[in-house]
Amino acid sequence: MRFEYRRLIGLQGAMVMLGTITTYFFVTPQAARSVAYGSCIALIGTLFLAWRLKQGESKESSNAEWHLRQAYRTAIERFVWVAVMLAIGFGILKLAPVWVLAGFVTGQAAWLLVPVWTRWKTGLNKIENTK
Amino acid sequence: MELATPLLYIAGALMMGLGALGASVGIGILGGRFLEGAARQPELIPMLRTQFFVVMGLVDAVPMIAVGLAMYVLFAVAK
Numbered sequence: 111m112r113f114e115y116r117r118l119i120g121l122q123g124a125m126v127m128l129g130t131i132t133t134y135f136f137v138t139p140q141a142a143r144s145v146a147y148g149s150c151i152a153l154i155g156t157l158f159l160a161w162r163l164k165q166g167e168s169k170e171s172s173n174a175e176w177h178l179r180q181a182y183r184t185a186i187e188r189f190v191w192v193a194v195m196l197a198i199g200f201g202i203l204k205l206a207p208v209w210v211l212a213g214f215v216t217g218q219a220a221w222l223l224v225p226v227w228t229r230w231k232t233g234l235n236k237i238e239n240t241k
Numbered sequence: 242m243e244l245a246t247p248l249l250y251i252a253g254a255l256m257m258g259l260g261a262l263g264a265s266v267g268i269g270i271l272g273g274r275f276l277e278g279a280a281r282q283p284e285l286i287p288m289l290r291t292q293f294f295v296v297m298g299l300v301d302a303v304p305m306i307a308v309g310l311a312m313y314v315l316f317a318v319a320k
Contacts, residue, residue, distance in 0.1 A: 163290070174276055174280070175276075181290075188301060197316070208317075210309075211310065214306070221302040
């Protein structure tokens with residue numbers, strides 16, 4: 111698995127645990143369950159994407175069309191996964207919607223944080239190299 | 242008051258639909274660029290592919306949050 115994905119999955123896993131523990135101690139155990147559920151939806155989506163990436167790496171086909179087709183399929187599958195799991199959480203499991211959503215947004219925020227983090231680290235390395 | 246529930250459903254549908262539209266346009270542009278890059282330098286396909294997947298996840302993140310908000314509106318607020 112590539113470095114970016116390992117970093118992303120690590121960050122998301124940390125966010126899941128931190129969010130769940132914080133909510134457990136500062137809000138209610140029911141809210142913590144909802145936050146864990148929401149974060150796990152985001153985390154499993156990322157793991158799914160990483161698994162697809164690894165699948166393509168092992169093939170190492172030079173056919174760009176095949177890679178593109180697989181990527182589009184993965185995007186659709188992830189979208190359906192999220193919609194179905196959120197519907198199950200809200201509709202069947204009757205979890206607290208605000209907390210499920212908070213957990214999900216926290217998990218997805220890792221996607222937005224990783225490029226910023228990478229750029230920041232690259233910037234720091236450049237500064238160190240110029241010294 | 243009677244109009245509120247249908248308006249909430251419309252709001253949820255708009256959030257989901259526009260989110261999906263944004264994601265599809267973004268990923269479409271990304272795919273086009275990936276193909277261009279792959280056609281120019283086929284030896285870079287593995288690297289381009291990783292970057293493609295990372296940026297695709299990034300592009301997908303915001304519409305997915307919109308889907309979550311839409312689900313919240315549809316299941317929690319509209320009831």
